[in-house]
Amino acid sequence: MENTFGQMVREERERRGLSQQQLADLAHTTQQSIDRIERDAVSRSRSAPEVAAALGIQFPLSPGSQANAATQATRVVPKADLVGGADLPIYASVRGGSIDDSLLVSAEPIDYVKRPEPLARAKNGYGLYVVGDSMEPAFRQGDLALIHPNIPPTAGDEVVVCSVDVNGEHFAVLKKLTRVTAEKWHLKQYNPAAGEPEEFTLDRKEWPVCHLVVGSYRKR
Numbered sequence: 001m002e003n004t005f006g007q008m009v010r011e012e013r014e015r016r017g018l019s020q021q022q023l024a025d026l027a028h029t030t031q032q033s034i035d036r037i038e039r040d041a042v043s044r045s046r047s048a049p050e051v052a053a054a055l056g057i058q059f060p061l062s063p064g065s066q067a068n069a070a071t072q073a074t075r076v077v078p079k080a081d082l083v084g085g086a087d088l089p090i091y092a093s094v095r096g097g098s099i100d101d102s103l104l105v106s107a108e109p110i111d112y113v114k115r116p117e118p119l120a121r122a123k124n125g126y127g128l129y130v131v132g133d134s135m136e137p138a139f140r141q142g143d144l145a146l147i148h149p150n151i152p153p154t155a156g157d158e159v160v161v162c163s164v165d166v167n168g169e170h171f172a173v174l175k176k177l178t179r180v181t182a183e184k185w186h187l188k189q190y191n192p193a194a195g196e197p198e199e200f201t202l203d204r205k206e207w208p209v210c211h212l213v214v215g216s217y218r219k220r
Helices: 005-015 020-026 031-038 048-055 069-073
Strands: 082-095 103-105 111-116 126-131 144-148 158-164 170-180 184-188 199-203 209-217
Touching (some): 005 020, 005 031, 005 048, 126 170, 158 184
Parallel strands (some): 082 126
Antiparallel strands (some): 082 111, 158 209, 184 199
């Protein structure tokens, strides 16, 4: 049987290790509202769209859809879902290739676009243009990866991992997070080039930032 929206919210919240209060803070609502949504005690809550955006799940649900946090988290956002003013900062660029091909990320935004629905209310949300093909078919060259820095990523999520070197320059890669230890990010790429590993690790001291990718915008 298909999960209700409340069941989806509870399962995704628990998968991310969030309390009801933590989710409420991310969605700018109250713990009581989260509890009512998860119990399906209300047929339609005004907070539901913000809760869905905070968790990276779709709202409203398509009829007959089988909700799945992994597929919802990386869904391609249609142009119709771009909302509001052009205030989402875009940085260049993120490598969807091997760690040796990590790209320098610009310190200042290179562009601003309308906010895709998953980031409509995300404080400090941003986008990165994808370069390379190692994360195909999920991400293609030229896609705009949508980053939500306020939701803790967990194993199975696509993420952007960033380093800061001694000169303050930022490098970044886009990969799938498979495991986290105290010392390492365990990462996977879907389409590695010849001679490159499918899975590898990065030192968390050298690569301290790991942000959740909630979707992508495909221009073509």
